[in-house]
Amino acid sequence: MIQNSIIEEASYEIMKKAAIDIPEDYLGGIKSVAEKESEQLSGFVIKTMVKNYEAATEDRRPMCADTGLPRYYVKVGDNARFQGGFTGIERAMRSATARATHDVPLRPNRVHPLWRTDHNNNVGINSPEVEWSFEPNEDWIDITTVHKGGLFGTDYRMLFPGDGIDGIKRFLLDTLISFGKRGLCCQPAIVGVGLGGSKDTCMQLGKQAACLRVVGDRNPDPEISALELELKEIGNGIGMGPMGFVGSSMVVDLHIEVGHTHTGGMPISVHTFCLSSRRATARIHGNGEIEYRTDPKWFTPYHRRETIGWEEASC
Amino acid sequence: MLREVSINLPVTPEDIESLTPGSIVYLNGIVYTARERVYDKIMVKGEKLPDNFSSLSNVNFHCSPAAAPQEDGSYHIGGVTATASFRFSKYLADWLDLTQTKIIIGKGGMPGDDYKNILAPRGAIYLTTVGYGTGALLGRGVQAVESVHWLDELGIAQAMWMFRVKNFGPFLVDSDLQGNSLFAQQGEIVNQNIESLYEGLKEPALHRYGETHDRKNELM
């Protein structure tokens, strides 16, 4: 039985880790983008960012003062047993968010959309968001936090099947150019593209593609994987680097996630996970042991399943 | 190589004069934060600035710090990061006149016309943060909180913070006293390539407003 206090502790620790330590996959990615960057200003910006990650880790202070919108993704194994029920998990995550906001400190970004009231703890109506998913056979709970910049870099459009790959490329260019100017989306970014689903799942898939897959990870469908690399090159061929300066560093990596969609449509969403690509994951095993990592491992084969059942598909 | 300078605050007209777009700047002295809610308070509601405000600082940082009040009444400043400045354009002329501010620091610059029409004529320039997520490096440059105003009323993010800073940076000079802008110069070069990126890609069947500005047009 996993104690509720362990869930709270894990949720608190990942909030801290996410805010302070840049994930190694992103750091490796940005260094390899920097090697190809031949422009002086763009190169200076990336070098400064790398210094900033080092300062954050050395001083144990947040890498970016804008906390974005801190939130959680939870994957629960079928055999996980935990104290306090599902609402207990949610309560623990709200408490961890408030504690981490004070202790790190995180900027209390969350306000009421109309009255602008701030509880000074990043907790409020529908915040932090908690997204749930499940995994067969396992006895652990995976909790991931993501602190993603909240204002720029995301767009949605209903395309149609006849618009084809051209439509996807155009929309990607539109989004990256419009939010890349002056670096509003704080590129170089991990770009997530959501394709299909209904409008809301399309947004969700793109966001998860940006925030819950690591640099270098490829979609298991070989054709989608090839498209990921092609779109990444297109993004880096815009001629724009960090802050919208002349350069070649726009996209650190690009991930596509798909969902079956309406037969007449091909909705698309594009999301950019910024220079402060903050994510951290904790796995709480059945015996209460906690393991920390930076790869959320969100898109499991089960998660991407196409069949009615799962057991029959795997044998 | 990019030129690097260190400046003591309050900034002098000579220092301002010497800065050219693309130079790297570090600051020493006092900077203050002010954004929409402070602007509203002072300029729309007509409330008073803190005493001696203009002689203390002439550098406005568009920022909300990650700060936490401690039990002994001090503040723990973690990171500081700029927020996008273009949204504050409408307040700027009056704010510069009222406060004699000479440097605006923020994210992403102001629209090019603002430099020509608002900042340059008032002897003011714009510095942009680098990256923009350099919260930890900038946090290191904050030595102390000199004072904080309207914290209870406006909250941590919107309150006016006065920071004593040392080696605070790096920043890049965006605009100069002629109204030139680094962002505009770089943007123009990027723009030359944009049309060619779309060559050979057919347009989607359904358009959107924005692709046509005439709301009477159908989008099909």
Ligand code: SF4
């Ligand atoms: S987009 Fe990211 S790096 Fe930029 S200010 Fe927001 S959180 Fe920081």
